[in-house]
Amino acid sequence: MIKLENVTKSYSTEVVALRDANFDIAKGEFVFLVGPSGSGKSTMLRLMNRQERPERGAVWVAGRNINDMPDAKVPHLRRNIGNIFQDYKLLANKTVFENVAFALEVIGRPRHVIRQQVPAVLDLVGLGGKQERFPHQLSGGEQQRVSIARAFVNRPLILLADEPTGNLDPATGEGIMRLLDRINKTGTTVVMATHDQRIVNMMRKRVIQFDRGVIVRDQARGVYE
């Protein structure tokens, strides 16, 4: 599903975010990207949805080298990738329903599809009764669930999560991880960058560890270390 071949990305001559990264993620896998701040985890996620391009190497997503993809095709790529963020990136002036519907609306889905899919995905993330609330009326965990609903409402092939539990207490974080695990079990590939040692150790999924832009470990059913 995702393949990196000798990928190098630098932001200046002195700051090399990734150096010769190679890995292969199969369809339906759940992968943690771990490492200290600045080790290259977020850059890796940004490369996967074409927010960044590498200096060298190739990034393959769903069988296509996305570095060579024309800009006009990038929106279509992104419709197959859901994004979850540490700060949720919810729109404060929209309700829960509108925040999730927004993701379908801007890609031109008809209204009847939106009316059908949004309540279904909100039920899935456990927010069935809170459609009309605004983000500020929700807890952090609930806001992250809205963010996950928005990322998943279009049934993407891949979910990219950048520190999704970073702002949450341990119990709420565990709830979010259970939700991501359920989504993963539907066949969606999940790639998650995290610092959260406890969660990585609890989930026992594949772990790719970064250190100063270099992959130092790639372990199936790994722990944080």
Added chain:
Amino acid sequence: MISRLRYTFREMWASLSRNLTLTVAAVITSTVSLFLFGGTLLIQKAFDNQLKLWTGGVEMIVYVKHGATEAQVQLIQEALVSQATVVESATFCDEACSADVARALFGADPAALEQLLPVIPSFFRVKPVDTDDGAVLRSLKTEFLKLPNVTEVRTPDDAVDLLGQLKSFFGVRTLVMSVVLLVASALLIWNTIRTAMFARRREIEVMKLVGATNWFIRLPFMLEGLLQGIVGGTLGSAALLLANNNWTTGVKDFPVNSGLKAFVVTGSYPVWVCFLMILLGAFVGAVGSATAASRFLDV
């Protein structure tokens, strides 16, 4: 398609109402600049009309030496008529005709008339083809003076020059001013759109990440700028038509010898200018907003 249109117009309207103060400022600037631009075109046209009136009556008087023979007059006439590219017509007034003119002009001054009549010259009234350029008239004058038995040539070249200078003076300055204001209104629309996009940068980022195309994001902002330009053009046009109408009505009451009777623009020309103003407003608005929108789409 319908849901996209609904979204586009809803977002355009929301953005317009969110930035009401900036929107009003952008509309006012484009109104003023387009009004000045249209005004410049009308002023140029009014100068053209005035120049046509003045130069339509321009005649050169070519005086022929008193006592010139018929053959000598014939020679001058042939020389004048042969220059068909610059001379439209040449009408001869012999010494008897010339004396009648003198009597009409100096009837009240018998002493001057008495001195003039024994040496009165005959003359040609020459109507030149191109008369809105003083330099052309002066060059014709020099040519005609070279003809045998021609004693003097009179032309209104100074008056024609003055009007030409006035046209150029006002035309260039008002045009420069209106272009500067047009650029200012484009920049203001650009800034309005940038502010609107900055306020919604988080929304735009989310839109880009969930797969909205650049055109989908850009379109409501472009429509917003387009609408500002069109409203500015329409208001400017209305103001221009009103001002032109006031001026045209006012000029009718001016004295006949004021020299401004033809300094008006009537007919369909003002309507065409207004059409151009609205088009220009739309263009400036769309280009300004499209440029501004593009700067926020690099996510």
